Amino acid sequence: MNSPNLAITQETVFVVDDDEAVRDSLRWLLEANGYRVQCFAGAEQFLEAWQPHQHPGQIACLILDVRMPGMSGLELQERLIADDALLPIIFVTGHGDVPMAVSTMKKGAMDFIEKPFDEAELRKLVERMLDRARSESSSVQQQRATSERLSKLTAREHQVLERIIAGRLNKQIADDLGISIKTVEAHRANIMEKLNVNTVADLLRLALSSKPPVP
CATH class of the missing domain: 1.10.10.10 (Winged helix-like DNA-binding domain superfamily/Winged helix DNA-binding domain)
Known part of the structure; x- marks a missing residue:
């Protein structure tokens, strides 16, 4: 089930993948480990709902499929980079996509996982992403407070x-x-x-x- 909006009140893992079975699998794995999960069937749907300026200080990360109809995962990454989005990304790749995934890491993606997923690896990667998001959020809040004083x-x-x-x-x-x-x-x-x-x-x-x- 896809979320129509993003009322972010806690740490969130976003999943963007056009494959419903993959979305359901990721949701089940992540929610079973205590994470709040919001899923989207495409990059465009995610962008329509994701409004970080309405949720300053949000702690979130993104699990993103490389290949999707319409806007690809790579194009969504480029869009987020252009928007200076502080949203750590893990790419989901199929066989043959590893070179592409390495390229995404050079642009700032934290890591990539191959299908089928290893639950322990996925959990470690998500927690590492959220750690980075916490650190970046804290830094942004400190800079904002400093700018206000200055x-x-x-x-x-x-x-x-x-x-x-x-x-x-x-x-x-x-x-x-x-x-x-x-x-x-x-x-x-x-x-x-x-x-x-x-x-x-x-x-x-x-x-x-x-x-x-x-x-």
């Missing part, structure tokens, strides 16, 4: 921060910007408060994790 800075504070990152002293920053040292100190204090950091080391770590734009 957006609170004024244009002048961004200029001061850029020079702090470059290792310039207060006097040098004052000379660079044509302002007094006391004004630089005031800007530094405001930057520390807005970014909620207590030390210069913390400030540098935060700023370098999401380099602020130059005003």
Whole structure:
């Protein structure tokens, strides 16, 4: 049975395969091991339902058939790459598709499995994909939080921060910007408060994790 939409509230394994028997088999194997599974008969159907911007921070992975009518698995991978999708992929391959599967890995797919499936191997690969998805989701959330804090800075504070990152002293920053040292100190204090950091080391770590734009 195919899912009409993706109300993602927990870790999910998506299965896209035009073969109903394969979809049912994967669903049975994965659900028996405690995974939430959503199946689609084609790439187009998956794309219609998959809206990651509505589910920020989602933890999910994709098991994708290489050969399908209409949009192939390879074309769907290209589409997801173009959309900067953080969705780890395992390709399902038949005999003779291994060279093609290797090519998909060079484009970012994590692995591929051959039919018929080995349950233990499949379970290990899915858990590895979800581990990667968790890590990427955590990184994205941290970057988003950092960007939100940096957006609170004024244009002048961004200029001061850029020079702090470059290792310039207060006097040098004052000379660079044509302002007094006391004004630089005031800007530094405001930057520390807005970014909620207590030390210069913390400030540098935060700023370098999401380099602020130059005003």
